[in-house]
Amino acid sequence: MAAQVEQAQAATKNKADGRARITASVYSSHVPAIGAAIDHGKTEEPYWQPLFKGYDFSKQWMKDNTPDVIFLVYNDHATSFDLGVIPTFAIGTAAEFEPADEGYGPRPVPVVKGHPELASHIAQSVIQQDFDLTIVNDLKVDHGLTVPMNLMFGSPAAWPCKVIPFHVNVVQYPVPSGARCFALGQAIRRAIESYDQPLKVQIWGTGGMSHQLQGPRAGLINAEWDNRFLDRLIADPKDLSTMPHIDYVREAGSEGIELVMWLIARGAMSDVAGSGKAPKVAHRFFHVPASNTAVGHLILENQV
Ligand code: DHB
Ligand code: FE
DSSP: OOHHHHHHHHHHHOTTSSOOEEEEEEEEOOOHHHHHHHHTTOTTSTTTHHHHHTTHHHHHHHHHTOOSEEEEEEOOOSSSSOTTOOOSEEEEOSSEEOBOBSSSOBOSOOOEEOOHHHHHHHHHHHHHTTOOOEEESSOOBOHHHHHHHHHHHOSOSSOSSEEEEEEEOOSSSSOOOHHHHHHHHHHHHHHHTTOSSOOEEEEEEEOOSSOOOSSTTTTOOOHHHHHHHHHHHHHOHHHHTTOOHHHHHHHHOGGGGGGHHHHHHHHTSHHHHTSSEEEEEEEEEEEEEETTEEEEEEEEEEEO
């Protein structure tokens, strides 16, 4: 095993030494129409009200459990990364990330403040653990990041913590496998927990659940499969990580592949590293429909 990995693991074992730790993982869909509903004051309309109600618990939980930093795994939708350059995995190392213009002007949400020092440390550690990340100093964030932020925090004047955006290519084939994403989550955990500041860090996995936006199967939603995915993500993520792409596409539609990002966040939990019990399911929510997709949401707290 690489010396870097051993060093990072040794650091993780020493819990009382003022290092960063992952407190929880959060999972949420990122439907752009949710952003539009918020921006146009429609959250209380009958179509949207049940969806937003599912996040009431989460907003209170975020107030009670505000981290110092969120490591936010999401996908850019050909917004900052057009077809000119398509990184598989990219880490945002800048001090600030502005909301992107996705065709209707930038969303009226606060600028995301990054954590360049922690992001650089994670890049160093994860690249030395043999994951070839792209380093991004200039990134505008689209609905993939801003919609989950709204769902969890509401619409404050400023986001209450720092965010490290981490982009995964799930838009243009070939996309990374579930197994690769799960292993990457484990490497990210080692990186975060070897940072020598006592920061509380959450890791979020976003995107999904089942949806297909084009072709003859446009509008596909598979609620039974989605709920089975949630069960397996909680109880046996290692087994879930072996599921091949074609199963996502067949069962959850072409855009259902966004769900591989959830395996990065789950891979970063302490039970996967063998240093903690199974996480506590603080909240689970599922709702259909929201625009063309099923919305899934989980909050898992680390039990160390
Ligand atoms: C929709 C869902 C997405 O995940 C996305 O990125 C774009 C559109 C939709 O349901 O319309
Ligand atoms: Fe999407």
